Amino acid sequence: MKEEKSDVRPESLSGEESPGDRFEISRRGFLKGLGGTAVAAAVFPKAAVSQEGTLRGVSVGSVTLRVNGQTHVIPRVEARTTLLDVLRNRLDLTGAKPICERASCGGCTVLLDGKAVYSCSILAMDAEGREITTVEGLASNGRLHPVQEAFVEHDALQCGFCTPGFVVAAVAFLQENPNPTLEEVKQGVSGNLCRCGTYTRIFEAVLAAAEKMRKGA
Amino acid sequence: MAVIPWKPPAQMDYITKDNPRLDGPAKVTGRAKYAYDAIASKCLVGRMITCPYPNAKAVRIDTSEAEKLPGVKAILVEEGKVCRLAGEFVGAVAAVSADIADDAVRLIRIEWERYPFVTREEDAVQPNAPQVHAGNERPNVRVNDPDGEGDVEAAFQQADAIYEGTLSTQVQTHTCLEPHGTTAVWDENLEHLTVWASTQAVFGVRNDLAEFFGLEPHQVEVITEYMGGGFGSKLGGGYIERMAARLAREARQPVKLLLTREQEQTNSGNRPSARARVRAGATKDGKLIAFEAETSGTGGFAGGSGFPLPYIYSVPNWRRQHTDVYINAGNARAMRAPGHPQGSFIMEAVMDELAYRLGMDPIEFRIQNDPNETRRRQFRELAKRLDWDRLWKPGPDEGFPLKRGMGVGAAVWGGGGHGSNAEVEIHPDGSVVVRCGTQDIGTGTRTVVGVVAAEQTGLSPEAITVQIGHSTYPQSGSSGGSTTCAGVAPAVKVATDNALWELFLKVAPVLEASPEELEAADGTVRVKGDPSRALSWKEACAVLGQESVVGRGRNDRSLSSSGTAGVCGVDLEVDVETGRIHLRRIVSIQECGLVVNKLTTESQMIGGVIQGISYALFEDRIMDRMLGHQINPNLEFYKLAGPADMPEIVPIVWMEPESLARGVIGMGEPPVIPVAAAIGNAVRNAIGVRVNSLPITPRKVLAALGTEV
Known part of the structure; x- marks a missing residue:
């Protein structure tokens, strides 16, 4: 855990991307959150072991997002990473909030080509080429919307x-x-x-x- | 300097008026930084490791697989920990991203020793029930000492009307939209810890962390500029803050740790359930004379399910016995007016049922039995606002399928001020800075601070620089029990007055007056009664030269009171074909002494009403009795009231001169108390039969109608 040299995701080592980077969508990423914890029987064993497994998404690449009129090239984004995660944790646009994690509460709402969407439920890569507006981008010239x-x-x-x-x-x-x-x-x-x-x-x-x-x- | 009383409300420019929130622009633009936002991209992401079983011990925890995962920076586990609920924390990880942190949690292999468990109260009280605290020989049931006065049996003999019934309320979770969380940063030498905490107690968190890490208080800095709701669940400084700080120390990097929604719903507190078998009697002249109740409730694995009965009404002869029931589920924590909504739902049902049996108007019956004079007047005002005399009928309503009904309820609360300090600096350039270590949990405390300083200095609230939410500012109490406003507002007033006095000492010679003769008003410093002898605020401050003046103050009891009254009335329709309830209108009346900011006070009342609606009709923590998990630890199936469920809501701040003269009283909690009670009574009024338990779902409405027909 100290040494990252053995990282199976080479891009995350160098921070550089080859232009041909392609995503491989991870099933794990999509299935996460759907549950998978071992289910106990009604008459349960006295001893049990919990461990969810070892699968995980491994594909990473750079993502180019247009946010509030500015273009950002964001390196080392995993295929499973949500738009919300990138906005908050890579671009420091923390207006959109992580609340329910699954499209129930609207706290993460942003505009995608002018339409309101839940950014917690959109993959960052799927927002490429779209015009993203966050709450930070609504005021213009210091004047509130x-x-x-x-x-x-x-x-x-x-x-x-x-x-x-x-x-x-x-x-x-x-x-x-x-x-x-x-x-x-x-x-x-x-x-x-x-x-x-x-x-x-x-x-x-x-x-x-x-x-x-x-x-x- | 002696404490100066508040000026008469009629002479006030900002206090008692509507003042928009000073931090409104920061909140609507996303600039407001919450605990998890502080240094969002510059820190590791922490995740809790939880127990998947409702009663189990983590015998062995193998982290080796997780440690090998690239990007994982720290893992802390509590081998040997016994967990009494599915979702209890047994450790945490920190990694370079949330996804990798989640992966790490999945890779941790835990061997569990499992114990029998119980998640339903009715099962937990059985003689052979599994023990919640297995191995500790602590019973699942704790019977409290009986309480009461008078001769109950004799009183029932005198009663002309008797009601007997069983009423109950569900477990409600706080469901803060901002889950519990913290960002923690150590300095290089591990001698100074900074945490951005989502807390109702800046100093509580500081003290807890200092003690835990063996540091002096000044070595821990807690920042809570903004926080996304607590409702009582964020009063303790605790496990999450410590865990985040430990991870950050281990990883030698900043860490932010936020609970997932599931963790927030299962393991961050709740309002306990309540059940009451009641019997009550009244005489035909409308006097409540006898009351008895066998009550119980569950605060999960930790107890604490008490609630007040017979609540606000006078009854000379009563008896009550309460039993705490333990189950393998999340523990109770203080939640907005702890105990009161439960007591209110039960007692107000009793009041209505007795009124119906006596053939009396329910509001009149209450007025006859309510010892509080303010509330009696509020009931009359409520009747007026609801058009009660014209619209209320004993019911059931003749309409079909929509039946209209009305109901009321009432509340009591303390709201006295906590200990609080404040400090005001007036600078030669005319700027004014107020510092107070309090936190604004959404109630509008930041604006209260600005409004009070503005009122005293004669400047506008926007002209005041308000600095709160920081443990390096003057100590202030935690925000619990609605104690903040009545603690902070007086402290700020005294500090401002003291700073002004320092200013007056310097300015007096220039105005050829004594400092006692000066006042600060309308953007000037002037001689009282002689406005021609005045300096503009800026000119007056310029007299200070290079030297700013500082005033300090603390809460003075002469500026605040405790004990408030409130009532609530509901007008609704019940669709007897679908069981759905359509709320038409809810009127909330609340006293809070000297109202510091009317706009945000009304917002608190609206918020209380909406949370009350949610409690009455939707919210319910549902446990799987076979697996011991919460079935609905999310926002799809743990239902909060949404925009489409809203009726017209009318908040009326009680501003009678006698109330304003009482000084500041906190009121964040009481407006939530009587809402579910009033809705329950309105449903009963509409359909002629009572739904005895919360939440009042369509299914229960239809079932209740079925029992009656």
Whole structure:
């Protein structure tokens, strides 16, 4: 574990990539999270051994991502690595949050070609060639996006952990529906969860942002 | 200097008003850095190793395969540890990426000695049940001493109406969206440890780590600028912080360690269950005179399932006995108003059932039996806001398939201030810095600090630089029991007043006045009653020359109180064909003394109502009794209320002059208390039959209707 010279992934040693690097998608990577822990019988043995196995993804390569208008070449990314992981842990864009790990809560929402997606459930390599916008990319020239402004004004946040996801989801929603009703807003942000309990404030903020945007703010 | 009282609310510019959060822009742009974000790309990723069995001992742990895995930098294991729940931690790894850390965990081979286990309360109390604490000879059942007063049996003889029933509540997990976690960094000589902690207790974590590593407190720096929800589960400084720091020491590199969602759901605390067999009696003039309850609950493997009964109502004759039941599941921790929502759900059901039996209006019946005068007035206000007198009927509603119903509940809480210190610096350039080691757990504490300093200096909250969430700042208490606001706001006020006094000493000669005659208001320093003798704030501060002034302060009890009242009312419809509940409107009324920031206070109330809805209708920790695992340790099947479930929510901050005059009182917790009770009562009112247990799912509604017809 000290010596990395024997790494089966040579790219991770040198940090250099050959242009022809190709991914080999790891089954392990896809299956992880689906479980695999040895299941105990109802009448269980007194002794047991737990160890999940030895398979793992081994393919790595560089990924080129276009994020918030900038192009990043990110070396040594595993095929199984999610977009969320790369944004946070390679690019330090920590606005998108790891919360449920599996597309249930929307805390990791980013825009992919303008459409809201859960970045925890998209592989980094699959985001190549797409225009990625994170919450950090919404404000322009130091000015908050009208949705962000409205969230602050209406106190549509408490701890703030779900907030980036809601803000991005709301931006995408208002692009599709610039003049929504309250009911449509409720449905429009239903891909996201909050634990502090800010939903009704969020509805107010999204409605107010819609009005601001219609007026060209 | 003697502590100066708060100025009259009518003269306040910021306190009692709506002030947007000072950290709102940081939170909506993603700039706010949480524990796991601090140095995201510049550290190793830690992962906990967990026990897959509900009652087992890790006899041997073989890490050799994991150690060979490239990219793994540290492994710590606890061979010999006994685990009382599936999901207990037995060690941790650190690796260069999350994926490799996960791989390492999978490669660790553990030999387990397994013991029989039990995950249902009804099984755990059986005479031959498997022992939760196998080998320790600790029984699964702990019977508490009985409590009560008066002559219960005699009182029941006098009762004109008696209700008997069994009511219960489920285990609710905190489900913080930010799982428990920490980033830990050591200096080269291992003499200084910095941790970014997701905690409700900056100083608690510091002290715990200092003690654990044999360091002096100043050698450990804890930073909590932002944290993603705690609700009571992040009060302890503990295992996760220590583990992250140990991994970082072992690897000689920074480490961030965040629980996975599954770990967060199974092993980071919960609100224990509650069950009560109750019997209660009242006289026809509307007096509750007799109450008895056999209660129980489970706090998992660790007990702690107590809850208050007969809760807020006066009853001269009562008896209650509580039993803690142990099971092989995650342990209880303080959760937003510990015990109270359970007690409220049970007691408010009793109150309604007695009112129905007496043919009385449930609100009137409560007013007759509630000893708290504020709450009695709140009940009347609630009736008005709900249009109760016009809309409420004894039920069941005639409508089909939608039946409308209304219900109420009430809460009590302390909310007195904890010990807190603060320090205010006024600089010659006019900038003002407030430092307080408190943490903002989402309640808006950072903004409270700014608002108080702004009120005292006559500047705007945005003009104040607020520095919180750091163990090098003046000591402040942990955020538990809604004690933060009433601790921090007075400390900041006193510190600001003291800094101003230092400033006035310097400025007085320039204004040809004595320092006692000066005040800071409207962006000036001026002579009281003579605004023509004034300097702008900047001019006044410039008088300081090169020397900043500093004021220190601590919480003074004359500026705060304890003991708050709140009520909640629900208007809903039940679809008797599907069993679904459609919430129409929820009104929440809460007293909190001198309201520091009305906007964020209302947000806390809305949050309490929403968490209450979630508790009432959706949340439930479900255990697999055959395997001993939690079946739903995730956000798909552990259901939180979502946006589409929301009714109209009306938060009303109780701002009667008598309440404002009480000084600051914390209120983060109480708004959650009566919500499930009020929803339960509204469902009963709509359909004429009670769903006796939480959560009130469509299936239970249909079953309840079935029993009645």
